[in-house]
Amino acid sequence: GNSVTQMEGPVTLSEEAFLTINCTYTATGYPSLFWYVQYPGEGLQLLLKATKADDKGSNKGFEATYRKETTSFHLEKGSVQVSDSAVYFCALSVETSYDKVIFGPGTSLSVIP
Amino acid sequence: NAGVTQTPKFQVLKTGQSMTLQCAQDMNHNSMYWYRQDPGMGLRLIYYSASEGTTDKGEVPNGYNVSRLNKREFSLRLESAAPSQTSVYFCASSEARGMDTIYFGEGSWLTVV
Numbered sequence: 083g084n085s086v087t088q089m090e091g092p093v094t095l096s097e098e099a100f101l102t103i104n105c106t107y108t109a110t111g112y113p114s115l116f117w118y119v120q121y122p123g124e125g126l127q128l129l130l131k132a133t134k135a136d137d138k139g140s141n142k143g144f145e146a147t148y149r150k151e152t153t154s155f156h157l158e159k160g161s162v163q164v165s166d167s168a169v170y171f172c173a174l175s176v177e178t179s180y181d182k183v184i185f186g187p188g189t190s191l192s193v194i195p
Numbered sequence: 196n197a198g199v200t201q202t203p204k205f206q207v208l209k210t211g212q213s214m215t216l217q218c219a220q221d222m223n224h225n226s227m228y229w230y231r232q233d234p235g236m237g238l239r240l241i242y243y244s245a246s247e248g249t250t251d252k253g254e255v256p257n258g259y260n261v262s263r264l265n266k267r268e269f270s271l272r273l274e275s276a277a278p279s280q281t282s283v284y285f286c287a288s289s290e291a292r293g294m295d296t297i298y299f300g301e302g303s304w305l306t307v308v
Contacts, residue, residue, distance in 0.1 A: 125285055128296045185239075
């Protein structure tokens, strides 16, 4: 079946630290991959996405590269800010089941000044 | 720019009571979804509707019913609430299928006592 695994949280970093949140997936077919972010008290919103192997999604200083050989889509940011404190969800959608997006459990990030 | 609007935002129910969560989107999207979010579980799909007049079960449909009233509106009904349905519920929509960006409402916090 299709599934997404994320690193366990919570993650606590100091401002300006480097961030990596690991995400690996299992999928039948050719998935599109997403990172969604949920700020406190809000719904999820798309952060970035990649639709084919070796694509790099980027937004707001965050990046993730679709690695088919390692079935991974790790999220990175070079210098985090307090405003990046949120829960980050890795997700996939498979072309044979477009209506069903599979979300990972989420990784909570806290950035302290 | 309302996007996806869901009501109510907070609700406390007694076991056995019924209620309907309302959702409307103003983006002319074809696909609409209901998810529930529980600690450590990520988001789980309850029901989705690929187009007006169609609905399909997701991962956790038991205890819920849905109605795609028209293209804009997609309601979720709990016929006989149970404590296990205590959760945060998110309505969402996308232009066509899951590989498109999904837009989420702000969530409805439901407690069943």
